[in-house]
Amino acid sequence: MRIKVATHSGFCFGVKRAINIAEKNLADPRYKNKIYSLGAIIHNPQVVDDLSKKGLKVIKDISSAKKGAVIISSHGAPIETIEKIKAMGLKLIDASCPFVKYAHDIVKRLKREGYRVLIIGDKKHPEVKALLSLAGKGGNKAKIGVVSQTTQNKGNYIKEVLDILKEDFKEVRVFNTICNDTSRRQTLARRLLKDRDVVIVVGGRNSANTKRLWQICKESGASSFHIETPGELKKSYFRGKSRAGIVSGASTPDSMVKKVAQKIKNLTKEG
Ligand code: SF4
Incomplete structure (x- = not known):
């Protein structure tokens, strides 16, 4: 393998x-x-x-x-x-x-300037709860500002939202608050999906950015699996495959990625 x-x-x-x-x-x-x-x-x-x-x-x-x-x-x-x-x-x-703080600063500024604030993200996630607390309710009915959770999927963001908002608001301001690290991991996952025949996503099941990576893999239609630890890997994941890829979430240590790579080697060596 x-x-x-x-x-x-x-x-x-x-x-x-x-x-x-x-x-x-x-x-x-x-x-x-x-x-x-x-x-x-x-x-x-x-x-x-x-x-x-x-x-x-x-x-x-x-x-x-x-x-x-x-x-x-x-x-x-x-x-x-x-x-x-x-x-x-x-x-x-x-x-x-600091990237989360940057999104906070934008929301505070929009509020100060009288904008309504729309936040794109998972409303149960702590980051979005914090943004919502800063955004509060109300604001000018003619102008709206849009920010997203730092770990949103780049592809899902902006396009459709803008079209909907433009119908109801005279002024729409959209901020790309997706952090660089998240964008980079998503780009690399897409690249890896093209030349691998199975991709393993490693990261916490409660991790928003890991879930987005997993979503990208699933949507690509490629064979892919989400695990937290090497113990979850199954031999069947690699049957008939010769090229495996590993992507990891932002809160996954390097040591865990190495253990996953080693486990794949062991599982596929045994024939
Ligand atoms: S993924 Fe990491 S760098 Fe990006 S906002 Fe979250 S904690 Fe910050």
Whole structure:
């Protein structure tokens, strides 16, 4: 089996940054056993487990944090949550990705200038919840600004939305807030799909950007599978195939990609 790994894989800049911030603070004696993360700091269960072993407490509700510090994940958090953390006297450690912050800044500016704001993304995702909290309701009925979740599929964005909005609004402003890392991974996945006869997508099932990669693979009609760990790979995935490709989500460590490549080698060597 010939295996090709997408030339851009492993953690993205924002995920690396969030993990570094978490590890640095977990090593700080002032916060020993007192560091909370509101939801998963990144969307990769194996990485979150490792951080939990180092003392990070993952909580669903901010009321569960009694004292110490709260880390805001790479996806950001709603404005109400941030205010509550401050009001509770907890230290706020902001690990939001700068690309996410950039989308925040655009939404704030649109609000200031009186635009209605339309957000394209998964409304249950923490990043979109944070954007919605900034966008609020209302705004001028004649003008609208559009931003998207940083990990949206480039192909799905803009085209159809613009046509619909142009009918109802005099002024439509569209911002491409898809982050560079996401665009690059999607482009490489499309390229890999063309010269591989099976593609494995590696990443958390709760990871938005991994889900988009998987969606691109499925839509291409190529043989492809989404896994979180090498243990999920099956020999049948590679039957009758000779060229496998691997793409990974932004919160998948390089070490996991290497393990997946090794497992494919082992499975296909056995005949
Ligand atoms: S995928 Fe993009 S927006 Fe999300 S954390 Fe990584 S660099 Fe930031």
